[in-house]
Amino acid sequence: MIEALRLAIEAEPYSLAQPVHQANLLVGLNELTAHHYDTCAAYRRIVNGAWGGRTRFERVEDVPYLPVSLFKTQKLQSVPDEEVRVTLTSSGTTGQAVSRIFLNKDASAMQQRALANSLMHVLGKQRLPMLVIDTDAVFKDPRMMSARGAGVLGIMRYGRNHAFALNRDLKPNFDAVRAFLKEVGGQPFFMFGFTFMVWINFYEQFRNEGLDLSKGVLIHSGGWKKMIECSVDNVSFRKALKDAFGLVRIHNFYGMVEQIGTIFLEGAGGVMFPPNFADVIIRDPITWRPAPLGQPGVVQVLSLLPHSYPGHSLLTEDLGVIEAMEQGHRSVDGWMGKGLKILGRVPKAELRGCSDVISAVA
């Protein structure tokens, strides 16, 4: 583990103010750029061909970035094949290319520790009883095993005494939820699920059941595309859960398999904050320079976690905006750094013969 990552993880989660955060990040990113340059031939060819072969930079924004789709088209790893312990793949519909991420033993342990560090900030140091907003078949049944199953399994290690809110057909399991709440007996507990399932399979099914979830901490993720189809945004999502269940401690997070272990967690004001060992840059989609606070653009994510593959600086296909900076204070609920809001995906573009004609008409 590089020193900069150790320093970031050892600090109180989400606590580093920008100047310290940036300085530490730059040291770590330079080190990782040089490391991947030395150990991954494909990455070296990219840095030579597109970035002038440099591996040391004065500013975080100057560090080379890879388009995230490269993990779908190339095998990018910085460790020998025989060291690879886990190969992660992204979710994708049949026939679509999926990302492949290679972790060795150290990288795998590191990402678990880093994720624990982030989650601890909202869950506390003790492992809490956990209500999973999914079915256990999602990881028990090999036919259903998917990125979703891997995600559920990955987060489950941060809770205990797991109960599952849904049956294998994703219909509500009222008995299991009631039994769980009875056993918890008014103590804090942890809930996790994918955003659209929390809404469709949990909220809409349980909303009239009179459940008291006021002691719960809900962590959810998974994109808003389906939610936008149901016309639900983060504000109405939070309000509905509060009104129906008294649930107020809700944290959305933004993360991707290509930076496994790095989560931007929703804090004060409904925006998401990078952990101490990561950062986000919003890039103007024309100049590709960092956009000022409040200006939407393409999301670039940076993280000190990727040691076994060159994923420490990635240009995503998501649109976002930095809405807040250093909003919190260094207290228990403090959130330092950039407050990110995800606005959706960069629209898929298809080149046809006449789009220049269309723009001329418009």
Add this chain to the structure above:
Amino acid sequence: MNTIWAPEKQMIDDAALLARVSAMTYAGREPGAQPLVGMLAAISRAILADPRARLASQYIALGYWLRPSALQQLRDDLVKQTNDSGALLAPRGVALHLPPTNVDTIFVYSWALSVLAGNANVVRLAEKLTADTEWLVSLIACVVAEHGEDERQLFCSYPYGDAFEQRISRQCDLRMIWGGDAKVETVSRTAIRPDGLSIGFPDRKSLSLIGVDSYARADEKARDELATQLYNDTYWFDQMGCGSPRLVVWIGEKSDTLSDDLYARLGKAVAAKKIAVETGVAIGKMALANDLLAEGVADRLRFFSNELVVVDIVDPVVGLERTHGGGFLGEYTVADIADIANFTTRKVQTLGHFGFSSEELKRLARAISGRGGYRIVPIGQALQFDVTWDGMELFVHMTRRITIWETSWKQAALLQTPVS
């Protein structure tokens, strides 16, 4: 459900559409007949008179290509084919045109030549058309109806891949398939008439060749003019046409100074036209450039702007296969113009050129002969349609010849004898 332009767009069921096509079997006309020339000239006038055409250069180019003097030249080329042989030129019969979706004027070129050749034509258009293509089809269908040619010239749309497509195809003497390799392959599985001719115009890729010495000697004005021409070749049809250059090849000694100079001028031409690609396209280009670098197919990326991305290609055969469109160019350097043959495959179509003598161009043609590469044209004319396409004389395929052997002298004597 099928649609037909008659001349306004309307639904038509399988039986009615098939009946219309069946009725066309013997509807062919004399190749080059003046009323046909007149109808195409009227289309040219209608396009050029429509303010909508002014917005896009490909429509102006089409209107210009169909102007009366050009049509007369085409007609002369057509009819002179049989001048010396004494054979009679006849239409092939019913022609089915399957135009591509990426270049929305191709259907007119393909159809217009076949009209001149005297054929009855079925143009099968995509089920979803852009507003501009809709406009163009309606315009043509109206002129066709005004000229009373609507029984012979059919613009329609029907789904691919079912029994109906087979029944339509069975009526056709000629099928022109424009589009990707997969489309040509799929469509080709459906039989046309047993004596029919099916021609595929599949994916092709094109190059621009620039003489290093000539460019070095060119003055500011000539360089700007070249950049404008290269802009036209590259950015019309979003660089998705068969003739759109994908690779710029410098011939001579590699010079970054000259290459940077050219792209700066090209970038200016792009900026002046105010074209802008979508963010998704820009990211796609970035991703492809990174892929090519990662794989060692390219070794340098110059990201001039979202609209102009240039990669230095190491392997030109792979570089020509892995293209993007929307302003993505590979760059390569060879010492001699004949070296182009080393990576000219069947997939190569147009070789645009700047700064070569006619001897050098002939040497190039001899070098690529038998490989690929069917058009050697000045940069700026890469997308200009021609009666010789992909190496084929289209009129030859669009017509038949009725050979006439005159009787021997003995029979001639018999013919003059009264029967009774």
